[in-house]
Amino acid sequence: MLTPSDSKLSKQQQILSAVSEEELLKQQRIQEVLLLIDSLFQREEATFRIIIDCLYDVGSLNLINKKFHSRYLNFIMKAIARFSKPIFRIYALYWVKKNSPKLITNWLASKVKF
Numbered sequence: 001m002l003t004p005s006d007s008k009l010s011k012q013q014q015i016l017s018a019v020s021e022e023e024l025l026k027q028q029r030i031q032e033v034l035l036l037i038d039s040l041f042q043r044e045e046a047t048f049r050i051i052i053d054c055l056y057d058v059g060s061l062n063l064i065n066k067k068f069h070s071r072y073l074n075f076i077m078k079a080i081a082r083f084s085k086p087i088f089r090i091y092a093l094y095w096v097k098k099n100s101p102k103l104i105t106n107w108l109a110s111k112v113k114f
Helices: 005-041 047-068 071-114
Strands: none
Touching: 005 047, 005 071, 047 071
């Protein structure tokens, strides 16, 4: 026979199971978003290469102009930046593919939390 304390315990278990089901659903949906973003990065690799190239060009020029005021040093550093671009592109693309889907997913998840 159910006593009032058993009934109360049963209601608490139902509430906990409902909450855990909701949490499980949230985690599954976040995982789906992660897979979709990862798929996007795989399909649009050429686009991300172009984006990385543009950001490298702008960032390297800004950094060199800010740090090296001498014309001669400025010219040399810009030449070095041009030669190092392919190496940077390889590492940057690897980093973007590895980390960006998770970072974007976490950022999007933080935007829908209240």
